[in-house]
Amino acid sequence: MNxxxxxxxxxxxxxxxxxFASRGDCVGxxxxxxxxxxxxxxxKTAIDAAPDVIINAAAYTDVDGAESDAETCWRxxxxxxxxxxxxxxxxxxAIVYVSTDYVFDGSKTTPYLPEDRPNPTGVYAESKAAGEDAVMEAATRWFxxxxxxxxxxxxxxxxxxMLALARNHPKLRVVEDETGSPTHTKDLAEAIAALVQTDAYGIYHGVNRGQCSRFAFVQAIFEMAGLDVSVQPCSAAEFPSAAPRPAYSVLDPAALERVTGEAMREWRDALRRYMQRREELA
Ligand SMILES: NC(=O)c1ccc[n+]([C@@H]2O[C@H](COP(=O)([O-])OP(=O)(O)OC[C@H]3O[C@@H](n4cnc5c(N)ncnc54)[C@H](OP(=O)(O)O)[C@@H]3O)[C@@H](O)[C@H]2O)c1
Structure with a gap:
């Protein structure tokens, strides 16, 4: 596959x-x-590369910055x-467009399914939802x-x-009322590689399994890094940000797993694997 x-x-x-480079020809x-x-x-890039599959992982990802630079974000x-x-x-x-949990408003209390209706709040979230629409309109073979x-x-x-903050702060306060699906890029890349082997075009949720609050995520990060930092829970209201964040944006990867035939790793296992990679790369 090219x-x-x-x-x-x-x-x-x-x-x-x-x-992808380990599985075929790949240009980035x-x-x-x-x-x-x-x-x-x-x-021109697409004509030169003559690919079977195109993956669009390019994005304006500064969620708060987008509030004051909507033009660049939208572009x-x-x-x-x-x-x-x-x-x-x-x-x-075929095209893969990578999108975000932030297309949802966070009002659900159970994991979001691919067929749930987006209701983005904030410029970045709105732009990603509009990006999804643009892909569905322009392409026929899309994921x-x-x-x-x-x-x-x-x-x-x-x-x-968080690891950088821990270097200078023996105590940290971390938001407890935001719950999501932490995801290791390696697991997502492998899942996308399995997905594009199929012709089951559509919307999928590509995340590690399980869910946690930001607070629980940080506790796990410090525990795995062997850091003795005191972490206190706090509310998102204590850290006002330019863009709103969904309080609950857990995504359900079951549809992706059904199509690829491969279970997504649980978020703690994925984080452990990442911490090992960090050490190997250091
Ligand atoms: N990060 C998250 O937590 C998260 C969560 C949900 C979904 N996503 C989505 O996942 C995808 C990948 O995110 P990521 O975390 O890998 O983001 P990232 O590290 O910020 O990578 C995005 C890449 O796109 C490039 N880019 C920006 N503007 C571009 C342009 N005009 N033309 C070409 N390339 C451009 C960036 O270059 P520069 O660095 O030079 O700007 C960067 O290399 C995105 O679609 C994002 O919306 C991310």
């Missing part, structure tokens, strides 16, 4: 590149060479999504894979931010 990845320097993009592009907001550059996450989907269609490739709370090597993610 694969083309846009956004290949991001934390997910890098793991996608590793996984990112800024500054290829801007997904530029339809000509996107189209990347919506216009970019459309340009990549149009390019995939024109070269006869939309929503993920959540992603962490991977080299990423500016929650795990790394």
């Amino acid at each position: 694969t083309l990845i846009y956004g290949a320097n991001g934390q997910l993009g890098r793991d996608l590149l590793r996984v 592009v990112d800024l500054p060479e290829v801007d997904v907001g530029d339809p000509e550059a996107v189209g 990347v996450n919506v216009d970019g999504a459309r340009h990549v989907a149009v390019a995939a269609e024109s070269v006869g490739a 939309i894979v929503r993920t959540a709370w992603l962490y991977g090597p080299g990423g500016n993610n929650f795990v790394e931010k």
